Amino acid sequence: MRIVSLIFMMTLLSSCERKQEKKDKFEEYKGMQLTETLSESIRGNISYTLELPDTLRVNQPYDAVFNFDSPFDTIVDPMVQDSIKFRILTMFYYKPIKVGVKNNNSDFVIKDSIYIPNKEFILGNVRFKEKGRYLFLVLIEDQIMYNFYKEGKRDSIHYDRIFEEITKEVVVIE
Numbered sequence: 001m002r003i004v005s006l007i008f009m010m011t012l013l014s015s016c017e018r019k020q021e022k023k024d025k026f027e028e029y030k031g032m033q034l035t036e037t038l039s040e041s042i043r044g045n046i047s048y049t050l051e052l053p054d055t056l057r058v059n060q061p062y063d064a065v066f067n068f069d070s071p072f073d074t075i076v077d078p079m080v081q082d083s084i085k086f087r088i089l090t091m092f093y094y095k096p097i098k099v100g101v102k103n104n105n106s107d108f109v110i111k112d113s114i115y116i117p118n119k120e121f122i123l124g125n126v127r128f129k130e131k132g133r134y135l136f137l138v139l140i141e142d143q144i145m146y147n148f149y150k151e152g153k154r155d156s157i158h159y160d161r162i163f164e165e166i167t168k169e170v171v172v173i174e
Contacts, residue, residue, distance in 0.1 A: 046164035
């Protein structure tokens with residue numbers, strides 16, 4: 001019985017120590033201020049080009065080649081972190097939407113997403129399974145995180161985000 005009581009007491013003390021460690025681990029973030037700026041427009045924030053044929057064949061793979069310029073290019077390069085700012089570019093690729101068919105909001109389904117390391121990238125192996133007219137849809141999110149320090153300690157973080165919706169209507173033939 002004493003052994004069971006001893007094990008119970010040790011478990012209880014260990015649990016309390018772990019809770020204290022966890023509390024101390026996040027103590028430095030207490031009172032940190034987070035702010036965010038979002039673009040009001042989903043178009044016109046990033047200039048881009050998209051190379052993808054207007055007419056495609058069923059089940060044939062294609063490459064969609066993107067080039068773009070962002071207002072954030074002059075601040076910091078993507079995926080490069082310095083002590084104050086960090087930039088992430090994310091591309092969201094949606095399932096193509098058939099034109100002329102009534103669509104619900106649930107028809108806008110993200111097929112995949114990826115971080116983009118530079119301003120030119122290729123979305124490979126784009127395929128269409130049926131013939132018809134489709135809307136090819138991609139969303140690019142460009143985000144910078146700014147760290148602010150007071151007396152050598154980070155006291156606030158600000159996120160600045162812009163978006164660009166890239167669409168192209170394509171015709172798929174046999």
